[in-house]
Amino acid sequence: MGPYKDSKARDPRIAAATRSGVAVGIAVSLYGVSFGALAVAAGLDVWQVCALSALMFTGGSQFALIGVLAAGSVPAPATTAWSAITAATLLGTRNALYAIRTGPIVGPGWLKRLLAAHWTIDETAAVSTAQPTPEARRAGFWVTGAVIYVGWNLTTLIGALLGDLLGDVRAWGLDAAAAAAFLGLLWPRLKGLQPVAVAICAAVVAAVVVPWTPPGIPVLAAAGVAIVFGLTNVFGHRKGRASA
Amino acid sequence: MNTWLMILIACAAAYALKLSGFFVPASVLERPRIARTADLMTVGLLAALVATQAFTTGAQLVVDARLPALVLAGALLALRVPFIIVVIAAAAAAAGLRALGWLG
Numbered sequence: 038m039g040p041y042k043d044s045k046a047r048d049p050r051i052a053a054a055t056r057s058g059v060a061v062g063i064a065v066s067l068y069g070v071s072f073g074a075l076a077v078a079a080g081l082d083v084w085q086v087c088a089l090s091a092l093m094f095t096g097g098s099q100f101a102l103i104g105v106l107a108a109g110s111v112p113a114p115a116t117t118a119w120s121a122i123t124a125a126t127l128l129g130t131r132n133a134l135y136a137i138r139t140g141p142i143v144g145p146g147w148l149k150r151l152l153a154a155h156w157t158i159d160e161t162a163a164v165s166t167a168q169p170t171p172e173a174r175r176a177g178f179w180v181t182g183a184v185i186y187v188g189w190n191l192t193t194l195i196g197a198l199l200g201d202l203l204g205d206v207r208a209w210g211l212d213a214a215a216a217a218a219f220l221g222l223l224w225p226r227l228k229g230l231q232p233v234a235v236a237i238c239a240a241v242v243a244a245v246v247v248p249w250t251p252p253g254i255p256v257l258a259a260a261g262v263a264i265v266f267g268l269t270n271v272f273g274h275r276k277g278r279a280s281a
Numbered sequence: 282m283n284t285w286l287m288i289l290i291a292c293a294a295a296y297a298l299k300l301s302g303f304f305v306p307a308s309v310l311e312r313p314r315i316a317r318t319a320d321l322m323t324v325g326l327l328a329a330l331v332a333t334q335a336f337t338t339g340a341q342l343v344v345d346a347r348l349p350a351l352v353l354a355g356a357l358l359a360l361r362v363p364f365i366i367v368v369i370a371a372a373a374a375a376a377g378l379r380a381l382g383w384l385g
Contacts, residue, residue, distance in 0.1 A: 064363070067363075067364070067365045068364055068365060070365065071365065071368045081284065085284060085285065085288055088285075088288055088292070089288060089291075089292070092288075092289075092292035092296075093288075093291060093292040093295045093296075094295075095295055095299075097323070097326075097327070098291070098295055100330070101326060101330060102288075102291055104330045104333070104334055107334070108333055108337060108339070109339075111284055112282060112283060112284045112287075113282060113284070113287065114282070115282050118282035118287045119282075121287065121291070122287060122290050122291045122294065124326060124330075125291045125294070125295065126291065126294040126295065126298065127322060127326055128322075128323060128326050128327075129294065129295040129298045129299070130298055130319055130322065131319050131320070131323055132295070132298055132299045132302065133298045133299065133301050133302040133305070134302060134309075134310065134315075134316065134319055135299075135302065136299050136300070136301070136302020136303050136305075137302045137303075137305050137306075137307055137309060137310055138307075138310070139302075140302060140303040141307075150303060151300075154296065154299045154300040154302075154303060155296060155299065157299045157302065207375075207379065208376060208379060208380075209372060209376050210346070210350060210371065210372035210373060210374065210375030210376035210377075210379070211372055212334065212347055212375070213335075213346065213347040213350035213351065213371045213372055213374065213375030213376075214350075214368045214369070214371050214372035214375075215334045216331055216334035216335035216347055216350070216351050216354070216371070217350065217351060217354035217367055217368050217370075217371030217372070218364075218368050219327050219330040219331040219334055220331050220351060220354050220355060220358065220367075221354070221358060221364045221367050221368065222327050223324065223327035223328055223331060224358045226320070226323060226324050226327070227324070231321070232320070232321065232324045235321045235324050235325050235328070236324050236325070236327075236328035237328070238325075239324070239325035239326070239328040239329045239332075240328040240329060240331060240332035241332075242329070243328075243329035243330075243332045243333055244332045244333070244336055244337070244342060247333060247336075247337045247340060247341075247342055248340050248341065248342065252339075252340075255329060255332075255333055255337075256326060256329045256330060256333060258329075259325050259326065259328065259329030259332075260322055260325050260326050260329070262325055263318075263321045263322045263324060263325025263326070264318055264321070264322055264325075266321050266325075267314065267317050267318025267319075267320070267321040267322065268314065268318055270314070270317065273317070
């Protein structure tokens, strides 16, 4: 922790930020094993799987990309490939909103900001913005980012090698594991009537269009449904009316 | 499409989005419609991925061992069991049912 040697190292708020960064980082890194194994099961080779974790480095988008691919075959036909790219990109838009908050936390310096952008994800945004002082926010951001970046890439490699060993996807239940992984990512977001309504509608729309469209399109159709909900605020909070 | 090309395009798009946030004024976050739509889009995409992963094989809707595995995953998540254990339990449930020759 270069900048935090000397007296600042004893600042309890920085120490607390560092501790939560490490804890969150280690916990989240474990998901990398499931990503690695599922990505190989979806048809990618070990190098491609590792490239995704190193270069995309945003779990939801990575799972989305391999989720769309798994519905078809690799190399994917153009429609499916572009659907996979679009699904991953749409899931990555929330990182742009996080970056609005993490930008000022990181401060100036181009190289530093280019790296900070890459590490702006759910967890770094959550840990850093939760800290009480600018120094603690900065420590929280960099510690969480570094621990997850190292851990996520390592566990991705382990998962990919395991996935390669396992072979038959269905016999090991890896297709069910993929569904459970998406449910696990979705679960913490189901707070209130509106997200639950969106989740149900999106799932139904996706399932209904599956037989009529190429792989990938059902997921994008569901995203369209969610956008309509967001713009119109159907089932949203209104004054004097609590949502369930 | 070439798989590497697809990966690199998707990675470039993900990075561009992250970087773009550094150039957007913080006042954007005060517009509830933008934050809400981004949140709900995440929910919609993940829910659609649950549905397609759990109930489709190719272009067909199917019910097989993935359904009980998904129900188990939901129950474990409701009990606040950690993500990685939920995923492993779902895989084990589906693998176990198939090994017994149930539900395929």
